[in-house]
Amino acid sequence: MVEQNKGLIVDFKNTRIAFEHKSNSDLKKAAWLFKMMNSPTLVNLGSSLGLKALQWNLPFAKSIIKKTIFEQFCGGTTLEKTQKTINELYNNKALTILDYGAEAKSTESDFNTTMSETLKAIDFGETNISVPVVSSKITGLARFALLEKFQKGEPFIDKEKKEWENALKRIDVVCHHAADKKVGLFFDAEESWIQDAIDHIVMMMMEKYNKTEVIIYNTFQMYRHDRLQYLVKSHEELKRKGCLLGAKIVRGAYMEKERERAKEKNYPSPIQPDKKSTDADFNSALQYCLENYATISSCNATHNEFSNYFQAEFLNKLKIPNDHPHINFCQLYGMSDHITFNLAKGGFNAAKYVPYGEIKEVIPYLIRRAKENTSVSGEMGRELKLIKEEIKRRKL
Numbered sequence: 568m569v570e571q572n573k574g575l576i577v578d579f580k581n582t583r584i585a586f587e588h589k590s591n592s593d594l595k596k597a598a599w600l601f602k603m604m605n606s607p608t609l610v611n612l613g614s615s616l617g618l619k620a621l622q623w624n625l626p627f628a629k630s631i632i633k634k635t636i637f638e639q640f641c642g643g644t645t646l647e648k649t650q651k652t653i654n655e656l657y658n659n660k661a662l663t664i665l666d667y668g669a670e671a672k673s674t675e676s677d678f679n680t681t682m683s684e685t686l687k688a689i690d691f692g693e694t695n696i697s698v699p700v701v702s703s704k705i706t707g708l709a710r711f712a713l714l715e716k717f718q719k720g721e722p723f724i725d726k727e728k729k730e731w732e733n734a735l736k737r738i739d740v741v742c743h744h745a746a747d748k749k750v751g752l753f754f755d756a757e758e759s760w761i762q763d764a765i766d767h768i769v770m771m772m773m774e775k776y777n778k779t780e781v782i783i784y785n786t787f788q789m790y791r792h793d794r795l796q797y798l799v800k801s802h803e804e805l806k807r808k809g810c811l812l813g814a815k816i817v818r819g820a821y822m823e824k825e826r827e828r829a830k831e832k833n834y835p836s837p838i839q840p841d842k843k844s845t846d847a848d849f850n851s852a853l854q855y856c857l858e859n860y861a862t863i864s865s866c867n868a869t870h871n872e873f874s875n876y877f878q879a880e881f882l883n884k885l886k887i888p889n890d891h892p893h894i895n896f897c898q899l900y901g902m903s904d905h906i907t908f909n910l911a912k913g914g915f916n917a918a919k920y921v922p923y924g925e926i927k928e929v930i931p932y933l934i935r936r937a938k939e940n941t942s943v944s945g946e947m948g949r950e951l952k953l954i955k956e957e958i959k960r961r962k963l
Contacts (some may be wrong), residue, residue, distance in 0.1 A: 581905070587908065633926060640933060646691050650695075659911060660908075661918060663698045664921065665923065666923070675730075678707070682708055689750045700750065700753055702920065703754055704755045705755075717731070718763045735768070745776070750782075752783050754768075758821055758825070759837045766801075784866065787814055787817070790822055798856075813865075814863055818871070865895065866895040868920070875896060895918065896910050897918045899920050
């Protein structure tokens, strides 16, 4: 944890600012929820039972999920219902990055629905001053196996050629609309065996739409040992073509899956040898983006206190305004409020990543959120400790 005091740029220990937006009852409810999620056994059991209850259409299932984990980590079931969350965040000086939370789609109809929802989210962002960016996944617009086949360099059959054309058309429609409405568009990083295909597509979109301002962003997972190098390469290539780079910097979300697959298929793991290496590359990536902020718009998307403080301090060192549009921070909605709201209060561009959608659509996201967080060392413990400190400060 970063040591902080009143003389420092931002104080992540200030729980009053962190939880100002929560009522006493909301705070107690969050304490209960994080206490439950601190137990991997309870999370696994709850995830399994929750899925079955939804599959069986049990009347109480949606209600329980909505009142607990959904309200903690999602903005609403529809765009319109997310407006209340967006307003609450903005009242506390925090921005919103919208994400249509439906996952694991595989049909052309599903992909067209995701495209339609993303276009609506972009329109919604245009009318909300506090929604500068919408997030999307390439696998929400193109079939996973098709991306994998493209990455392997295997020839498409005629049917697949048409499918690839349709996928590129959908992605281009979304990017064109984002550019037209001047709303940023993040494309998430995914598994390494389709990431080259994603990189290829997103680079094409950045070349097309990032000529005078940054609209399209690729995501760089720093738990991969080759991503720092790829970040620099992407920037240099776009600069040569007179374009700007959009870079969302993350540590990564598929570590166990990546290592298992590498072992199973007997190829070198793309994952860093240890956390220290990931942290070093992550902070080096931040520094590179900040030093090149004129031609890179970056988002520091992490819950790591040191990396957030590192960026805030580096901004100060370079005498870059806290609210420069090319320099951003982001944390997941429902987590790390002590980081987001203290940064926001300090005048930085701090945002919450806010998924939305019907409960049955976002349940895979919610289960992953709960399971990932129990496995992250100290993550749930830190959230619970801070909430308890604020409860004590309020003398509840």
